Amino acid sequence: MRDKIPLALLIIMGIFGLTDRFIPHPAAEAFNAYLRDTLLRIISAFALILGLGNLILRHINKIKHRQEHYRQSYTLLISFGLASIIGLFGGVNGELWLKTNVGDFAFDITTIYNKVLIPLGASMFSLLAFFMASAAYRSFKARSWLACLLLISAFIVMLGQVPLGAKLWSGFPEISQWIMEVPNTAAKRGIELGVTLGVLATLLKILAGIERSWLGSG
Numbered sequence: 666m667r668d669k670i671p672l673a674l675l676i677i678m679g680i681f682g683l684t685d686r687f688i689p690h691p692a693a694e695a696f697n698a699y700l701r702d703t704l705l706r707i708i709s710a711f712a713l714i715l716g717l718g719n720l721i722l723r724h725i726n727k728i729k730h731r732q733e734h735y736r737q738s739y740t741l742l743i744s745f746g747l748a749s750i751i752g753l754f755g756g757v758n759g760e761l762w763l764k765t766n767v768g769d770f771a772f773d774i775t776t777i778y779n780k781v782l783i784p785l786g787a788s789m790f791s792l793l794a795f796f797m798a799s800a801a802y803r804s805f806k807a808r809s810w811l812a813c814l815l816l817i818s819a820f821i822v823m824l825g826q827v828p829l830g831a832k833l834w835s836g837f838p839e840i841s842q843w844i845m846e847v848p849n850t851a852a853k854r855g856i857e858l859g860v861t862l863g864v865l866a867t868l869l870k871i872l873a874g875i876e877r878s879w880l881g882s883g
Contacts, residue, residue, distance in 0.1 A: 668880050679872050721745070748777060818844055 682700060684693040724738035751765060752774040759765035765773035801819070824830030825841020870876035 668877070671880060672874055672877070676872055676874065679868075748774065751777065818848075 678700070682697060684697060721742065724741055726732075727735045727738045728742075751763065751772065755761055755763035755765040755773055757773065757775055759771065759773040765771060765776075821837060822841045822844055824833065825837040825839075825844075830837035830841070867876060871879070
């Protein structure tokens with residue numbers, strides 16, 4: 666019963682979730698909107714609690730057993746606790762019980778998001794650009810004519826995206842744009858088609874009860 670009830674619920678709700686795509690009836694569309702707007706929010710709330718609980722327990726165990734880089738777990742737990750207290754008791758802009766202004770200094774949850782989280786995200790993405798450039802330098806080796814073609818295309822695209830390429834030759838931006846719009850788009854559509862077919866096959870296997878690994882039964 667522990668496996669059959671979740672499987673039955675998944676099959677029923679999965680079929681109901683597909684009804685508005687195949688049955689153009691107001692009742693089917695209203696029921697599907699109810700699933701998306703109400704039930705999905707409730708499920709997302711429980712999933713958020715489970716995810717946060719798992720995150721906290723994971724880092725507490727990491728500190729307890731002195732695993733590698735366990736000191737960073739202190740930073741995560743302290744930051745999570747402070748942000749949660751400020752967000753829960755201070756509101757979005759400090760309009761609740763906790764006052765989040767000390768003179769001209771504000772530490773409400775909106776300020777933390779705009780002044781701390783966004784700059785940290787921008788810093789991570791800026792470092793990611795250097796990692797990508799380093800990985801491309803190591804991987805782009807002309808071992809075959811296909812690799813050579815990839816290397817030349819990447820070089821032209823990079824030259825077309827920077828002002829230096831236009832100064833060297835005015836045709837680099839146009840060729841770069843053509844590569845991005847024609848061959849690159851064709852390859853992306855082929856990949857997306859394959860992914861869509863794979864998702865559809867997995868969906869049918871799950872709805873038919875063939876794929877049950879999500880139940881934890883192997």
